[in-house]
Amino acid sequence: MxxxxxxxxxxxxxxxxxxxxxxxxxxxxxxxxxxxxxxxxxxxxxxxxxxxxxxxxxxxxxxxxxxFKIRGATYALEMLKAEDLENGVITHSSGNYGQALAIAAKAKGIKAYIVMPSNSARPKIEATKSYGANVHFSGPTAPEREYVTETIRKTTNARLIPPYDHxxxxxxxxxxxxxxxxxxxxxxxxxxxxxxxxxxxxxxxxxxxxxxxxxxxxxxxxxxxxxxxxxxxxxxxxxxxxxxxxxxxxxxxxxxxxxxxxxxxxxxxxxxxxxxxxxxxxxxxxxxxxxxxxxxxxxxxxxxxxxxxxxxxxxxxxxxxxxxxxxxxxxxxxxxxxxx
Amino acid sequence: MxxxxxxxxxxxxxxxxxxxxxxxxxxxxxxxxxxxxxxxxxxxxxxxxxxxxxxxxxxxxxxxxxxFKIRGATYALEMLKAEDLENGVITHSSGNYGQALAIAAKAKGIKAYIVMPSNSARPKIEATKSYGANVHFSGPTAPEREYVTETIRKTTNARLIPPYDHxxxxxxxxxxxxxxxxxxxxxxxxxxxxxxxxxxxxxxxxxxxxxxxxxxxxxxxxxxxxxxxxxxxxxxxxxxxxxxxxxxxxxxxxxxxxxxxxxxxxxxxxxxxxxxxxxxxxxxxxxxxxxxxxxxxxxxxxxxxxxxxxxxxxxxxxxxxxxxxxxxxxxxxxxxxxxx
Structure with a gap:
């Protein structure tokens, strides 16, 4: 949560x-x-x-x-306390949500870690990076993505922001x-x-x-x-x-x-x-x-x-x-x- | 003129x-x-x-x-008297102007004759027809286009509306x-x-x-x-x-x-x-x-x-x-x- x-x-x-x-x-x-x-x-x-x-x-x-993803990402960050955000935020996304969280995090001046499948389209990877996110790569399946995300989350203590189930x-x-x-x-x-x-x-x-x-x-x-x-x-x-x-x-x-x-x-x-x-x-x-x-x-x-x-x-x-x-x-x- | x-x-x-x-x-x-x-x-x-x-x-x-072509076409038609428009309007165009004149003519309830080069892209021909224009074809060069246009103009007595030089x-x-x-x-x-x-x-x-x-x-x-x-x-x-x-x-x-x-x-x-x-x-x-x-x-x-x-x-x-x-x-x- x-x-x-x-x-x-x-x-x-x-x-x-x-x-x-x-x-x-x-x-x-x-x-x-x-x-x-x-x-x-x-x-x-x-x-x-x-x-x-x-x-x-x-x-x-x-x-x-x-x-539209920026709407939810922005609201989720607005509702968190400053101390919950000090280590940045993390999510995994192959698409629009990763970019949205990167933009919302940049606007708040905090770090964003985005885990993307290594087979993501190059323009999406470039776009996510262009918003200042730390992009990490995983295998394409859900378990692989979740594993990499959890590993980075533990190392960085970044806050996990889910894409829709919240x-x-x-x-x-x-x-x-x-x-x-x-x-x-x-x-x-x-x-x-x-x-x-x-x-x-x-x-x-x-x-x-x-x-x-x-x-x-x-x-x-x-x-x-x-x-x-x-x-x-x-x-x-x-x-x-x-x-x-x-x-x-x-x-x-x-x-x-x-x-x-x-x-x-x-x-x-x-x-x-x-x-x-x-x-x-x-x-x-x-x-x-x-x-x-x-x-x-x-x-x-x-x-x-x-x-x-x-x-x-x-x-x-x-x-x-x-x-x-x-x-x-x-x-x-x-x-x-x-x-x- | x-x-x-x-x-x-x-x-x-x-x-x-x-x-x-x-x-x-x-x-x-x-x-x-x-x-x-x-x-x-x-x-x-x-x-x-x-x-x-x-x-x-x-x-x-x-x-x-x-x-933007509809702007000029609409104004040109607005400035003509009803008797100048009763036989419709004509132009030759391979592109946007033909569609614009067709739309403007349809809005005024008059006929439009559009001469298009026979090698025009199919979607452009279809679009021009979809606005109710009578589409005629010519060879691709300027003299060929002008010849066909002049022939139809004489037959129909339609008013020639030039695309830009007016x-x-x-x-x-x-x-x-x-x-x-x-x-x-x-x-x-x-x-x-x-x-x-x-x-x-x-x-x-x-x-x-x-x-x-x-x-x-x-x-x-x-x-x-x-x-x-x-x-x-x-x-x-x-x-x-x-x-x-x-x-x-x-x-x-x-x-x-x-x-x-x-x-x-x-x-x-x-x-x-x-x-x-x-x-x-x-x-x-x-x-x-x-x-x-x-x-x-x-x-x-x-x-x-x-x-x-x-x-x-x-x-x-x-x-x-x-x-x-x-x-x-x-x-x-x-x-x-x-x-x-």
Whole structure:
């Protein structure tokens, strides 16, 4: 655990108010990312036989570090006492979370130790280093990563900050929906009817589900069919603790966390799964029509909104789409775009 | 000529006030595109030995049709009488201008005939058709394109709307800088010191140069070294009427227009040229750090701001960068990104 307080009392903060408190503390430290609309994509989502759908895209691909992860990382560090941080912080991550923690640690003037699989893409390693982090390498499997992390943690006495399975991380990520709702109202004069959120470890999804409480916004989850532990867990009424997958949505290859799962069970209306082809087609559409770079994981909610399964759900009107990240390996972009 | 008024009187409107009048007429019909900043790119532009430079990116890649061209096209149509438009409008274009005129014509409920070289990229042809235009094909050279255009114009009696060499087009494109200056002030509380604008036919550059008059904003041009007719023309004091080039910046393969050239001579402080490598490196940086899709032509101004030649110019402070378009053939993106 990363905090000195009793875990039970932390879970008790898991409310919309908890998300609002998190936002008050982090908003000056993160970017308020834009909310964009796109007429041609909304037209495609509407189809020929439905009431007008308007999609509101929350562009967390423009966030510091290229993804929403900085929100939770910043809040987790803000909630720790100075003495808990004096030896720095540590985590293992192959992707966006490592960069986010490195940025948040740099902003607080403390050390960050990031354990990355040695087969991580070079640009991700470079980016993490560029934020001043001490990067260490491990083998690619979870046990190998955890072993190296634990070894360094013992040597340095750095504080472990988990990527999603923690109340503060959940509350921090939930600020995405707070902002999206506010911007849709202030900038477009509209109220959201629903939001579609990607799910990997479930930090963002659980946080958004909390942020939606009492607002009338319906919360749906979007998951790659090749990494459908959340979908299966919700169906079975029991968390699926592992997932082995090669989905192109590499940010969503994680099983849902222990704290995250019951929140999702309680507050998320439905989990939709999408195929690899649907993910890549949605990604390409965003690049082509919106002229913005979104990573495959970040395009999963749009893939849901464009699918026939979503259409039978009957949600029309104003739908929020979280574009959760934009970190793609540009050397491999040609390949990704060609697949679709 | 596309207008009924005396050409001399039209040229007399070529002032900042003329740009303001154009803006009043078109602003409800175009997108007010966002102005973004990016800390890491500004840091690179600053370098180690200079006063802090902050770049303000005007994202015309998010404009309707994916480029700034809709501004001039819309204004040109607004300034014509209904009887001048009843047979529709016509132009030849291999790129963004054809799409822009198609969109502007559709908004006015009139026909658009767009002549495209038969070797145009398929997505561009599809996009132009998707806006309801009648697309015709010609050979790739200027005489072939002009011949087909003239033949169709005679048959249809459609009104020819040139892409850049016209006062209304110039004034419409100049609204890019009006908006950029306003947004930099209102959204960031800053005043621009300078702006770097790409130059092909010179509609955007001449328009921005007019919009800058009396404001203290210094105007610089950015041109591919492989298509440096503007640079050479300004040096020689005489317009260079043709340019043959294969620059990757395909939107800038045009010689500067007759009306455009004297405005550029008079009001643009300096024309900078950049290599193909510099253009592609700047483009990649925008994709990587800003997570937005810009076409090679649209990255030319940033390539200038990052070059050593720009640094010796001594412009520090607040510099506007016009990202003029985002229409790339996604099937060829891998190749473009790899080159750099």
């Amino acid at each position: 990363i905090e000195s307080r009793d875990p039970e009392s932390l879970v008790a903060d898991l409310t919309r108010q908890g998300v609002e408190s998190a936002y008050a503390l982090i908003k000056s430290k993160i970017k308020r990312t834009p909310v964009l609309t796109n007429e041609s994509i909304s037209t495609i989502a509407t189809g020929s036989d439905r009431i007008q759908t308007t999609l509101f895209f929350k562009c967390e691909n423009f966030q510091k570090g290229g993804a 109340p503060h991380i959940i509350l921090g990520q939930g600020t995405v929906l707070l902002e999206l709702m506010c911007q849709t109202q202030v900038e477009y004069g509209q109220q959201l009817d629903a939001v579609i959120v990607p799910v990997g470890g479930g930090g963002l999804l659980a946080g958004c589900a909390l942020a939606a409480q009492g607002t009338g916004v319906r919360v749906f989850a979007a998951e790659p069919a090749l990494a459908d532990d959340c979908f299966r867990g919700v169906e079975a009424g029991r968390r699926v603790p592992t997932v082995t997958t090669t989905t192109v949505a590499d940010g969503l290859r994680t099983p849902v966390g222990i704290i995250n799962f019951p929140i999702i069970q309680k507050y998320v209306e439905k989990v939709f799964t999408v195929s690899e082809e649907e993910i890549l087609a949605a990604m390409r559409l965003v690049w082509e029509r919106m002229k913005i770079v979104v990573e495959p994981s970040g395009a999963v909610p749009l893939a849901v909104a464009l699918s026939d399964r979503w259409k039978v759900e009957g949600v029309n009107g104003k739908v929020g789409i979280v574009l959760s990240g934009g970190n793609v390996d540009l050397d491999k972009v040609g390949e990704l775009l060609k697949k679709s | 596309i207008e009924s008024r005396d050409p001399e009187s039209l040229v007399a409107d070529l002032t900042r006030q003329g740009v303001e009048s154009a803006y009043a007429l078109i602003k409800s019909k175009i997108k007010r595109t966002p102005v973004l900043t990016n800390e890491s790119i500004s840091t690179i532009a600053t370098g180690s030995d200079r006063i802090q430079t902050t770049l303000f990116f005007k994202c015309e890649n998010f404009q309707k049709g994916g480029a 006062p209304h087009i110039i004034l419409g494109q100049g609204t890019v800088l009006l908006e950029l200056m306003c947004q930099t002030q209102v959204e960031y509380g800053q005043q621009l010191d300078a702006v770097i604008v790409p130059v092909g036919g010179g509609g955007l550059l001449a328009g921005c140069a007019l919009a800058a008059q009396g404001t203290g904003v210094r105007v610089f041009a950015a041109e591919p070294a492989l298509a440096d007719d503007c640079f050479r023309g300004v040096e020689a004091g005489r317009r260079v009427p043709t340019v043959t080039t294969t620059t990757v910046a395909d939107g800038l393969r045009t010689p500067v227009g007759i009306i455009n050239f004297p405005i550029i001579q008079k009001y643009v402080e300096k024309v900078f040229t950049v290599s193909e490598e510099e253009i592609l490196a700047a483009m990649r940086l925008v994709w990587e750090r800003m997570k937005i899709v810009v076409e090679p032509s649209g990255a030319v101004p940033l390539a200038v701001a990052l070059s050593d030649r720009w640094k010796v110019e001594g412009v520090n402070g607040k510099v506007g960068i016009v990202l003029s378009g985002g229409n790339v053939d996604l099937d060829k993106v891998g190749e473009l990104l790899k080159k750099s």
